[in-house]
Amino acid sequence: MTGFTARPEGRPAHDAEPSGTPRGTGGTAGRPGPADSGPADELTVVPKRHPGRWVTAIALLIVAAATLHSVFTNPRFGWDVVNTYLRDVSIGRGLLVTLELTAVCMAIGIVLGVVLAVMRLSANPVVRSAAFLYVSFFRGTPVLVQLLFWYNLAALYPQLTFGLPGVSLDANRLITPMLAALLGLGLNEAAYMSEIVRAGVQSVDHGQGEAAGALGLTKMQTMRRVILPQAMRVIIPPTGNETIGMLKTTALVSVLAVPDLLYSAQILYARNFQTIPLLIVASIWYLTVTTVLTIGQFYVERRFSRGNRTVAPTPLQQFRQLLRTHTPSATGRTPE
Amino acid sequence: MKKPDTVRPGAAAHLPADRQPPMVRAENVRKRFGPLEVLKGVDLEVRRGEVVCLIGPSGSGKSTFLRCINHLETLDGGRIWVGGQVVGYQRRGSKLHELGDREICRQRTEIGMVFQHFNLFPHMTVLQNLIEAPLRALKEPKAEATERALALLEQVGLGDKASAYPRHLSGGQQQRVAIARALCMRPKLMLFDEPTSALDPELVGDVLTVMRDLAASGMTMIVVTHEMGFARDIADRVVFFEAGQAVEVGPAKQVITEPRHARTKAFLAAVR
Ligand SMILES: Nc1ncnc2c1ncn2[C@@H]1O[C@H](COP(=O)(O)OP(=O)(O)OP(=O)(O)O)[C@@H](O)[C@H]1O
Ligand SMILES: [Mg+2]
Numbered sequence: 001m002t003g004f005t006a007r008p009e010g011r012p013a014h015d016a017e018p019s020g021t022p023r024g025t026g027g028t029a030g031r032p033g034p035a036d037s038g039p040a041d042e043l044t045v046v047p048k049r050h051p052g053r054w055v056t057a058i059a060l061l062i063v064a065a066a067t068l069h070s071v072f073t074n075p076r077f078g079w080d081v082v083n084t085y086l087r088d089v090s091i092g093r094g095l096l097v098t099l100e101l102t103a104v105c106m107a108i109g110i111v112l113g114v115v116l117a118v119m120r121l122s123a124n125p126v127v128r129s130a131a132f133l134y135v136s137f138f139r140g141t142p143v144l145v146q147l148l149f150w151y152n153l154a155a156l157y158p159q160l161t162f163g164l165p166g167v168s169l170d171a172n173r174l175i176t177p178m179l180a181a182l183l184g185l186g187l188n189e190a191a192y193m194s195e196i197v198r199a200g201v202q203s204v205d206h207g208q209g210e211a212a213g214a215l216g217l218t219k220m221q222t223m224r225r226v227i228l229p230q231a232m233r234v235i236i237p238p239t240g241n242e243t244i245g246m247l248k249t250t251a252l253v254s255v256l257a258v259p260d261l262l263y264s265a266q267i268l269y270a271r272n273f274q275t276i277p278l279l280i281v282a283s284i285w286y287l288t289v290t291t292v293l294t295i296g297q298f299y300v301e302r303r304f305s306r307g308n309r310t311v312a313p314t315p316l317q318q319f320r321q322l323l324r325t326h327t328p329s330a331t332g333r334t335p336e
Numbered sequence: 337m338k339k340p341d342t343v344r345p346g347a348a349a350h351l352p353a354d355r356q357p358p359m360v361r362a363e364n365v366r367k368r369f370g371p372l373e374v375l376k377g378v379d380l381e382v383r384r385g386e387v388v389c390l391i392g393p394s395g396s397g398k399s400t401f402l403r404c405i406n407h408l409e410t411l412d413g414g415r416i417w418v419g420g421q422v423v424g425y426q427r428r429g430s431k432l433h434e435l436g437d438r439e440i441c442r443q444r445t446e447i448g449m450v451f452q453h454f455n456l457f458p459h460m461t462v463l464q465n466l467i468e469a470p471l472r473a474l475k476e477p478k479a480e481a482t483e484r485a486l487a488l489l490e491q492v493g494l495g496d497k498a499s500a501y502p503r504h505l506s507g508g509q510q511q512r513v514a515i516a517r518a519l520c521m522r523p524k525l526m527l528f529d530e531p532t533s534a535l536d537p538e539l540v541g542d543v544l545t546v547m548r549d550l551a552a553s554g555m556t557m558i559v560v561t562h563e564m565g566f567a568r569d570i571a572d573r574v575v576f577f578e579a580g581q582a583v584e585v586g587p588a589k590q591v592i593t594e595p596r597h598a599r600t601k602a603f604l605a606a607v608r
Binding site for chain 2: 208210213214217221226
């Protein structure tokens with residue numbers, strides 16, 4: 001090696017942004033600096049007052065108290081029944097079925113959605129149109145109708161041969177309510193996920209694919225190693241919303257008599273006529289799971305935005321900031 | 337000059353320099369984007385170890401020509417050979433058929449490219465940026481690739497940045513990482529598309545120094561640049577592009593200090 005030798009890094013890093021500095025956000029950043037009026041330690045910084053917040057808070061408290069009072073004093077809510085059935089075995093089993101449906105359908109949706117998105121971005125016009133037709137069809141008809149179609153597939157094709165010689169399956173036995181539910185919700189979800197993945201892929205700078213290609217990575221390697229990981233930041237938040245949406249959409253499968261959370265509650269109230277308390281039980285469980293998913297979504301999003309300069313603070317960090325509100329730096333976003 | 341260890345042993349390495357085929361040969365290269373004819377029959381030969389700078393007004397087709405050399409753009413006519421092999425196409429009878437993805441990728445592993453906007457992979461550390469292609473495209477063992485990557489980072493003056501993410505680096509540092517990333521594939525040819533145009537003026541020098549060292553080590557380089565001083569000092573030859581044609585080709589000093597063509601003169605007078 002001649003001439004091409006190590007040199008010490010001459011310049012101090014250009015990037016050494018002081019961390020923790022407020023970057024022009026929040027109400028205190030634009031305040032006149034100490035330079036305008038002498039040393040800072042002689043003056044007390046008084047944050048802006050927000051009397052409107054107190055008024056709205058008090059009004060909301062009154063409304064909330066009134067609502068709660070009526071909810072807990074109206075005997076028709078049947079809180080003792082709710083309490084009993086909240087931990088009922090069949091409700092628990094129904095909850096598990098709901099969770100299973102959500103997980104499997106989202107898995108089908110994500111995997112097939114990625115495939116469809118790659119197809120829609122393909123240079124091959126046949127492949128592109130096939131994906132486009134799929135998405136149009138599954139987004140263009142109600143998912144409830146699709147579920148019923150799968151459930152009644154035996155009416156269309158009593159014997160499933162898949163075009164293979166020697167294969168002949170009884171559709172009525174093969175398509176169980178659960179399979180119809182998985183197919184209906186999963187294939188439908190794939191259409192939505194493919195649009196989300198496509199938007200994510202298209203959000204990645206064109207130069208990334210070019211650089212990968214110029215290095216000799218194949219199209220597949222480029223997609224897997226370079227494009228998709230960067231698309232994640234755009235893909236993850238709506239996917240979290242889709243998952244939460246899916247959890248609630250699974251309630252539709254009660255029409256196919258799949259014993260999910262809602263259908264389990266329905267079976268119970270068909271027998272004991274405690275309709276409202278059992279719907280409340282189901283709602284409490286739906287709400288609990290969506291809350292857990294929302295919290296999970298927050299942390300997953302945080303993880304995947306590591307490439308960003310600002311990451312949303314966790315609730316704990318927000319609470320700490322709230323306690324420190326009187327100091328000007330409290331409005332600065334957490335760096336990294 | 338000793339052969340640099342960044343270059344993989346080539347097929348014709350045993351031949352004396354004057355008997356070897358040119359590193360790059362472009363013959364009547366044509367390219368159009370829809371109705372716009374961007375390259376109107378470009379011919380160029382680049383010898384092994386030679387540094388050639390492409391200059392010319394904006395929109396004259398310099399980048400397009402450079403991107404044809406590693407088949408980032410398809411051709412509408414003509415052919416380009418790199419190291420004696422036609423790039424991107426295979427001749428069958430009287431027709432040229434475009435090669436498959438895998439074959440094109442194999443050819444590209446021998447041609448490094450540096451972009452104006454660096455195009456580092458932001459989700460990978462500097463070291464991961466460097467070893468990604470050696471691991472995936474060349475199927476090299478990780479230890480080997482890592483060792484070479486660290487040595488290259490040392491050479492571009494960024495030995496301490498291996499575990500940094502690109503966004504923590506200045507533009508000049510990012511571009512040096514991009515050069516190291518391309519070199520980590522041990523290419524036999526390096527293409528640069530305005531490598532310093534996106535940099536703050538005070539950061540240009542570091543990148544040019546790295547490129548100077550690379551040229552001195554014997555690398556064959558084709559550089560699209562607006563840095564006339566760099567072109568004059570480093571390039572063996574300069575090509576002046578205008579309206580999709582190589583209007584003037586000649587020794588660097590001659591083209592830049594005493595251009596023959598009226599258009600070259602006008603362009604150089606305008607950029608000074
Ligand atoms: N992908 C594309 N689709 C359509 N037109 C394109 C495309 N790429 C380049 N062009 C056009 O081709 C012409 C030549 O572009 P090219 O980038 O090669 O010029 P250049 O000499 O590199 O200019 P500059 O100095 O501005 O980089 C320009 O008119 C440009 O608009
Ligand atoms: Mg250009």
